[in-house]
Amino acid sequence: MSRMLTEIREQPAALERTLRSGLSAGAKLAKAVARKRPRLIVLAARGTSDNAAQFGRYLLEIMTGIPVSLAAPSVTTLYQTQLDLAGAMVVAISQSGESTDTNLVLERAKAQGALTVGITNEAGSTLATLAEHVFLVKAGKERSVAATKTYTGQLLMLYMVAHAVGARIRLDDLRALPEWADAALSLEASARERAGRYRFVERTVVIGRGLNYSNAQEFALEMMETCYVVAEGFSSADFMHGPIAMVDPSLPLFMFAPCGATWPGSEDVLSRLGRLRAETLLITDVGNKVAAGQDRALVIPARLGRKRSAEKWAAPEELYTPIPYIIPAQLFAAALAEEKGLNPDRPRTLSKVTRTL
């Protein structure tokens, strides 16, 4: 069995540990934010961590109203620009904590008085030393080059960061996530069964939107890294602005399809794709009855132990879907790599830590 698959299965336990680790860091950050609310949040990351940052971008804007920018590290590293980041909160995300360019972004921001936050797997890393507030992802050593448990750990920490900044996220809802992740793992056999059909695929498209846009990017990255498939992630809105012209019956598509704010748009795309006789595999949950009823769907069991909040505030219905939703995608990518005769743990050309010039 590949390490990737082992690490995918470790996620419920890793999420439990990570949640406990995030509580004290969150409490400390909440105090700092209470003293001075950031006017802007900047997220700096590369690779899978940058996909997590994409999630953070939506989560933080939607739940706090503070504008968010995804850093373009070259502005700092190559063009030597001193950005005016006074009053901002800068969050660097890196599995190893040794990504030189995102660390430099954080260091420069700190020199200007920005509030600095690091989300990393490694307590002894440069990032953990640099950042004032450190959220330690307790995923345990990740040996596969494809990131799985560190990605979901980063997503969880972004909920904790949002909570600290005043987002109406209930810690009890976060405590239910490891269990929901565990339920998603039950899709391993059906993901493997579906993967057989894609053995000869060389190009594909993954669609997601809003809070699940990052998952589309991450699933695409996993297929590029472990299956050598040219896979492009799109928001459903961007996809309709041009790239849909590529679609014919020979191009397979995947779509993250939760209920909630993004569903009417997803349904619209799906019916367009149907008229083009394209084949789309959906990732959804039993709560989205329309999507779950499609022939081609990986359907995540209902969230267990869910308690209705007494409060009547309007959290997005899909607020907690991104962690359980990426799990069938990870299982699929690991199975497809195997189907193609590839070792997902050691993609050609790559090593675990990438240093950027």
Next chain:
Amino acid sequence: MSRMLTEIREQPAALERTLRSGLSAGAKLAKAVARKRPRLIVLAARGTSDNAAQFGRYLLEIMTGIPVSLAAPSVTTLYQTQLDLAGAMVVAISQSGESTDTNLVLERAKAQGALTVGITNEAGSTLATLAEHVFLVKAGKERSVAATKTYTGQLLMLYMVAHAVGARIRLDDLRALPEWADAALSLEASARERAGRYRFVERTVVIGRGLNYSNAQEFALEMMETCYVVAEGFSSADFMHGPIAMVDPSLPLFMFAPCGATWPGSEDVLSRLGRLRAETLLITDVGNKVAAGQDRALVIPARLGRKRSAEKWAAPEELYTPIPYIIPAQLFAAALAEEKGLNPDRPRTLSKVTRTL
């Protein structure tokens, strides 16, 4: 001859007209900014205009030091979030001026007291009515679905916006751009000749970085729309963080390769690709002697009539490359569509104005 090709050739004249159109709008915006400097710039756009926004993001951060965020319109439209945009400048970019979601972002920002700017081709559009400051791209009617002259017009207007916000951009340098664009058009025959080799290509990768990252995205979008090739644009840094695993001799690559801050990184990627026996077509100019000397390159003639500035300030060496650099890419996409027997003016499935749910 396709309309796309006709419109590509119209760019020098369109840029001349657009420059004149931008001067008075720029002067008015400069006065507003002198009264109150924005603390944040938000760029809102979709499709090709969003690629122009990517350029604006680098240009504005590098040349003004003000942090820039690319809007995620669904945060406003689907999740109904009221972002705190007081003190921000919000720039909406839309060829038609009728993109409902970006217009809504602008409208909400205006209600909060943000400075609002619109860049559009259409004087009578909703965007031109909504925005306080309007930069009218004078490209003339664009009939081909693939955007060419409106894209370069939008890039030019972003230089004008940056100039108004205090960037050290010399108007004389902008005045030299139509001539440099004209010189780039001389590559039409060699672009067509190169395109023949790519007739059977179904997937490709385009690499750019920093100020030319937007061009990588735009070239990829053109190949998706007009040639139905699954084409992915990457920054060279992101590409090394995983997607390089896809590379083998059967995957063709393209790279924007100017001199300047991004060249050492590009050279590094290029040598990695060489060791993987991949074939990469470079877009560069005669000023970058190393890149221009490669076997596979579309080489733009030297910038004509260039006067050395007396001032000794450190503008990025590639500051003015994005407009001339996209031109051989446009010529290549038009030629490749023809080679594949497709009509680049009317891609299947698409219409010129896309409305987003």
